[in-house]
Amino acid sequence: MKKIKKINDGIKFTIIAVVLIAIFCIAITPVTLQNDTYYTIKIGEHIQNNGIDMKDQFSWHEDLNYTYPHWLYDLLTYKIYSQFGMMGIYLTTCLLSCILGITLFFVSSKISKNKLISFFVTIGAMYLLKGYIAARAQLVTFILFILSLYFIEKFLENRKIRYGIGIVLISTLIANLHVAVWPFLFILFLPYIGEYLIAVLADLIIYKKVQERLLKIKIKYSSNNKEALEKFQKELDELQAKVSKIKIKRSKSIQNPYKIKITKNKNVKWLIVIMIICAFTGLLTPLGDTPYTYLVKTMQGNTTKNINEHLPMTIAEQPEVLCTIIIFLAVLTFTKIKIKLSDLFMIGGLAFLMLESRRQLSMFSLIGSVILSKLIVELITCYDKELLEKINKKILHPFIIICMIVLVGWQTYDNVKTKYNDKFIDETQYPVKACDYILENIDLSKARFYNEYNYGSYMIYRGIPVFIDSRADLYAPEFSGLKDDIFTDFIDVSSIGTFYEDILEKYNITHVILYSNSKMSMIIDETKDPHYSKIYKDDYFVIYERVK
Numbered sequence: 001m002k003k004i005k006k007i008n009d010g011i012k013f014t015i016i017a018v019v020l021i022a023i024f025c026i027a028i029t030p031v032t033l034q035n036d037t038y039y040t041i042k043i044g045e046h047i048q049n050n051g052i053d054m055k056d057q058f059s060w061h062e063d064l065n066y067t068y069p070h071w072l073y074d075l076l077t078y079k080i081y082s083q084f085g086m087m088g089i090y091l092t093t094c095l096l097s098c099i100l101g102i103t104l105f106f107v108s109s110k111i112s113k114n115k116l117i118s119f120f121v122t123i124g125a126m127y128l129l130k131g132y133i134a135a136r137a138q139l140v141t142f143i144l145f146i147l148s149l150y151f152i153e154k155f156l157e158n159r160k161i162r163y164g165i166g167i168v169l170i171s172t173l174i175a176n177l178h179v180a181v182w183p184f185l186f187i188l189f190l191p192y193i194g195e196y197l198i199a200v201l202a203d204l205i206i207y208k209k210v211q212e213r214l215l216k217i218k219i220k221y222s223s224n225n226k227e228a229l230e231k232f233q234k235e236l237d238e239l240q241a242k243v244s245k246i247k248i249k250r251s252k253s254i255q256n257p258y259k260i261k262i263t264k265n266k267n268v269k270w271l272i273v274i275m276i277i278c279a280f281t282g283l284l285t286p287l288g289d290t291p292y293t294y295l296v297k298t299m300q301g302n303t304t305k306n307i308n309e310h311l312p313m314t315i316a317e318q319p320e321v322l323c324t325i326i327i328f329l330a331v332l333t334f335t336k337i338k339i340k341l342s343d344l345f346m347i348g349g350l351a352f353l354m355l356e357s358r359r360q361l362s363m364f365s366l367i368g369s370v371i372l373s374k375l376i377v378e379l380i381t382c383y384d385k386e387l388l389e390k391i392n393k394k395i396l397h398p399f400i401i402i403c404m405i406v407l408v409g410w411q412t413y414d415n416v417k418t419k420y421n422d423k424f425i426d427e428t429q430y431p432v433k434a435c436d437y438i439l440e441n442i443d444l445s446k447a448r449f450y451n452e453y454n455y456g457s458y459m460i461y462r463g464i465p466v467f468i469d470s471r472a473d474l475y476a477p478e479f480s481g482l483k484d485d486i487f488t489d490f491i492d493v494s495s496i497g498t499f500y501e502d503i504l505e506k507y508n509i510t511h512v513i514l515y516s517n518s519k520m521s522m523i524i525d526e527t528k529d530p531h532y533s534k535i536y537k538d539d540y541f542v543i544y545e546r547v548k
Helices: 001-027 037-052 071-112 117-134 139-157 161-177 184-206 209-220 226-253 266-282 290-302 319-334 341-356 358-381 387-393 398-416 432-441 454-459 486-494 500-505 519-527
Strands: 511-515 534-536 541-546
Touching: 001 071, 001 117, 001 398, 037 071, 037 454, 071 139, 071 161, 071 226, 071 358, 117 139, 117 319, 117 358, 117 398, 139 161, 139 184, 139 266, 139 358, 161 184, 161 266, 184 266, 184 341, 266 290, 319 341, 319 358, 319 500, 341 358, 358 387, 432 511, 432 534, 432 541, 486 500, 486 519, 511 519
Parallel strands: none
Antiparallel strands: 511 541, 534 541
């Protein structure tokens, strides 16, 4: 009866946890659509009507090559939009956010073996991730990466083929949904492989296997020399006796290490095979060699040096991240807890990637939360083996449930109140009225607009060809196939690093649309530049006609 009650309590707690996580995930999902969503809709429409032609159809630049890096997500998003409009995209984003939070909770609880700790850590992780919850392909791949981590852990535990198949299927999906992050899947394999290789190398050195093999070879070839044979045999016996003592000592050390647990899991060899198979799933896309070349080309270009999410993280500006890192360091430094070498590699590697590029905060939060849950559970067990069991027996205690509801309620209210009056399209950020004017008064077949990066996608959504949009890589020569570096030219103009008229003359620009408070707009107005005639202005945007 006690066992049945325990199972029932666990199920009831899981239901409460899932509902609260879902509420919180919906609360942090933004109503206002992000700029990438707009071009996603139009590209999805183009794919449905014309297929994947590997050419850009939405800027007025001619012969731009386009890799369609998230073609499947674009297509699915358009299908949702065509049936349900902006509301459909918002509700889908809410649903994906809930799936992400719930998946993270289940994976964390399965690996850490504790639902209560996993719940609180999941809420914390989703709070850190709220800036990344948007109608973008990354939201789907976050879910897939968490499942990949779970499948890897389970495969190493029992080597069941279904987990290997799951990893391969996820690799194929990511290669089609968001090819830019496909290489990250292989990063998840590396900590486990690294631990295995270090364990193997340690055995080779500590057990002196090379020396032992050399002595056996010497014995084999000294069969005709009795004196040498006895000498080598004696050395071998001494070495084997010494190794025997080392093995006993090392066995005790492995069972009770000081801080870092190193295990030689033989299933890692099969995990390497799965990783190799996954490397070939990049061929299972309509994108040619894009899965293998996209990251290389991106790193060769200068887009990552000028886009905010790709820049190195300033840790002082992220107090939540700083606190998380301090918690990790404090737990590992000042407690008796021991960490697996693979987990140490994982969290250290993700922290490095996060500091190199702030967008990797998302992966640090996702994967790191699972490791943190495991460490907290081990920490509690280390000091009181029965405490968690006592908590689990009273997991439905009113105090625990109230704490959960208060935490989620407070955070939910804090997030909902800031977006209560938000609309799907933010007219302060996107030129809604300005685009109305353009479509009613300007012949697009003859116009060549200069526009800014952040709202180019919205102009594409409205059917207006652009100079640039948030598909940054498209405008770099590594991807575009052109000699001109359109992205760099935009950076130079927008930062007033070069005289804007020179660049606009180079591209034969006919019209300019700008934020009203942009540097270029203020210079044109202040200097009363005769090359530009203001034909439209609202509270947020201005349009100039370029007079040649």
